[in-house]
Amino acid sequence: MEFEIMEKIFIEYSSEPDLNDPILIEGLPGVGNVGKLAAEHLIDKLDAVKFADIYSKFFPPQVLVGNDGVVRLVSNELYYYKAKESEQRDLLFLVGDYQGLTPEGQYEISIKILEIAEKFNVKKIFTLGGYGLGRMVETARVLGAATSAELVKEMKDHGVVFQEGEPGSGIVGASGLLLGIGQLKDMEGVCLMGETSGYFVDPKSAQAVLEILTKILKVDIDFKELETKASQIDKITSQLRDIEAKGAETTPDDLHYIG
């Protein structure tokens, strides 16, 4: 085995990619699963390659069961993408089943990820997430926060919205910590937050985030699967509105599990 199983975080590498100044992109579960949907869609469309599994005592003590009945321990995963055109950059993706369950676990995992990032010479980070509004969203804007005023300006030029006092409660979890601790390690970073109701998974918001991010990264992808998922959600939520209108008390319980 290539990992020390008694550590709080143990990493199993299937390969050690040779990357050139890659950009780290994080999309873990969170509000509306916006970040996770966005990062996984990007990984899928770019045919990014998985090269490491991250297990941790800070994750739930749980295995997931695939449709084939085969189990796997809950994990985070690292993928890489090698630039195919001169204007692109190599990419390093962090996605997974869960974030750390405790504040200490959140810190430990983010610090570990940044140590790996340092080994790959990462100097720039994008963290992706949702910004819960507590109400239905017609057109999702993409809010931002960044590690420097220069980056804020640059992101505004890409259509990212910076609104004074938003998000008022700061950014909690990996999307915040990777930037905040990265900053202490002289990495620059941006958090892109797609507006979302926060009531269910939101592929539309993920698409809004990706439309901006792919322009920044100069990669070209289609959004078909996200659009399909979005119309499934739309269908369910309109059913929901009908049900509410009729005063019924039941909820379509598959609503939270798409995505």
Added chain:
Amino acid sequence: MEFEIMEKIFIEYSSEPDLNDPILIEGLPGVGNVGKLAAEHLIDKLDAVKFADIYSKFFPPQVLVGNDGVVRLVSNELYYYKAKESEQRDLLFLVGDYQGLTPEGQYEISIKILEIAEKFNVKKIFTLGGYGLGRMVETARVLGAATSAELVKEMKDHGVVFQEGEPGSGIVGASGLLLGIGQLKDMEGVCLMGETSGYFVDPKSAQAVLEILTKILKVDIDFKELETKASQIDKITSQLRDIEAKGAETTPDDLHYIG
């Protein structure tokens, strides 16, 4: 003393059995106590021998008091069974009063158990549990999950049910972790889950699990005590239904403590 008491998990061995490629069987408390009832019944019928007590700071800070007034610290226990016929395999049992209280404790204990298992050269694991349906169960099926597609196929031949999307939330606790971490250590494993209401301890479900497991293990046992317990439970639950039918609010409070 044969253990280091300041460790988070301390193990006291009463003997060191000489086992030949044993199969590890786990049955700790959980949904309907199905796994615990099944493993303890099997230990009892096979006259398996206790050889180690496992104490841990991850268990509740508690002693149990026997009917004779004598206390003992809460623990997990290891038993072994030496094969008596050529078609049988040596067995190593893990049973106990509690599972670890925290996610970290769950991981630490499962990792420690697997380290012990490795010393005994364990390559195969069965974890036993209940699958809560939230409704009364007439005939308990036995659902499965396994560490490989080959094992899934093998288990189907033994009557284990693999149903797409079940269990949707994965397998939480020792029954999941021993498989998931075991997998990383190249051990193969199966989780057998007896369907159960989840409302009370369920000896019938434990019997359903054992009927399959004993065939796989090629051991022959009777189920009398489980059947007796099951009819006690049936009696109480039918009283319960009567009480509910009459609209009374009291509950026979011994219901949860049988088994």
Added chain:
Amino acid sequence: MEFEIMEKIFIEYSSEPDLNDPILIEGLPGVGNVGKLAAEHLIDKLDAVKFADIYSKFFPPQVLVGNDGVVRLVSNELYYYKAKESEQRDLLFLVGDYQGLTPEGQYEISIKILEIAEKFNVKKIFTLGGYGLGRMVETARVLGAATSAELVKEMKDHGVVFQEGEPGSGIVGASGLLLGIGQLKDMEGVCLMGETSGYFVDPKSAQAVLEILTKILKVDIDFKELETKASQIDKITSQLRDIEAKGAETTPDDLHYIG
């Protein structure tokens, strides 16, 4: 300083008594504060001498403020009593403001106490506590649990009640752990539990425990202060009954704080 402040438990000794095979007596806060009241009363009546303060990160992050406005960090304390008559034994007392807040803290503190006890050559332990009945108690019996059948028999001769299936949930906290872990270190021990409602502090129950314990220890004390506290409590609870009888909703809020 005589302690290492970065440890999870740090002990400050004011003296190092020379004790001869002392008996350890524990009385920390718990159900009805029975154990704490009993041990503190005994310390007071025997003029036992404080020789150590125990501080811990497992206690609440809190100072208490004395009537003179002076603060002190919450702690546990060790006292000793040197036998004054040939039939008596030296005694070592553990009392304090709090028990450990977490299961792990409970284990760590009990293990540390037993390590200290070992240095003083302790071979016998009495832990004192309350046994909550959830109803008013006329005459408090003293229930017991012990580390061996011989001790159970011996305690029965002293009037301690051993009742099958009681306490059904075992003994939680320091009163349980000191016996359970002590057992692993070949110390023998008894838990004496005074019956109590569990609704408020119970000096009567503490007195019932002490009447048995002082006979075992062959020390002779009076119970005046406990009787005074008990009559204060009686007065308040009878007011409470009056108030309830009148249907009022207010509660004399000093009820929980006597003792």
Added chain:
Amino acid sequence: MEFEIMEKIFIEYSSEPDLNDPILIEGLPGVGNVGKLAAEHLIDKLDAVKFADIYSKFFPPQVLVGNDGVVRLVSNELYYYKAKESEQRDLLFLVGDYQGLTPEGQYEISIKILEIAEKFNVKKIFTLGGYGLGRMVETARVLGAATSAELVKEMKDHGVVFQEGEPGSGIVGASGLLLGIGQLKDMEGVCLMGETSGYFVDPKSAQAVLEILTKILKVDIDFKELETKASQIDKITSQLRDIEAKGAETTPDDLHYIG
């Protein structure tokens, strides 16, 4: 980097001031944010200089976002003030976004702060906080607690109120621990607690605390900003009373965020 990022508490120094027997003044978030408001106002008025950021795994896993869209990891901060007149003393301030989230975190952080304080040769500590009364307060008195009877007497001469049995529950958090652990390190200390309703941030109570503290420290500051904040709060609370009088159910939701 000047800090070891894998430690539970990591400190980044921007300078190492040369201080002469400084007094440590703590004002972290707490009841009514009285301590935080008071310490930050004093820092502002004295032009105290920030020289260290304290990050910790015991804080929430969170970045805050400034009005310019730039993030920073949540932290505590150290400031210093060099005495400008012969009757003054050098000052060392501890302020910040959060206190430690867990009891263990509270202990670890307070111990770390005191280790830093020892390096600067701190021998005296003032901790500032609010004393929640659960009712509106017309004129806030300043209650005290101290590490010795001499200090209690000294503080009474400065108008600090010491009232038997108050605070009955002791002092929880950094304001308590810094005194209680400091006491074990032979540092003397005082906690000044401004009376406050506990319902919202209370600049008036902070001013009451500062009026006493500045006399003790022999520094002269004005209270304009606190008075302005106080009148904003007054306005909102009187609106609140109007709303309540009319039976409405809405709450001005900016109430908790001033200060």
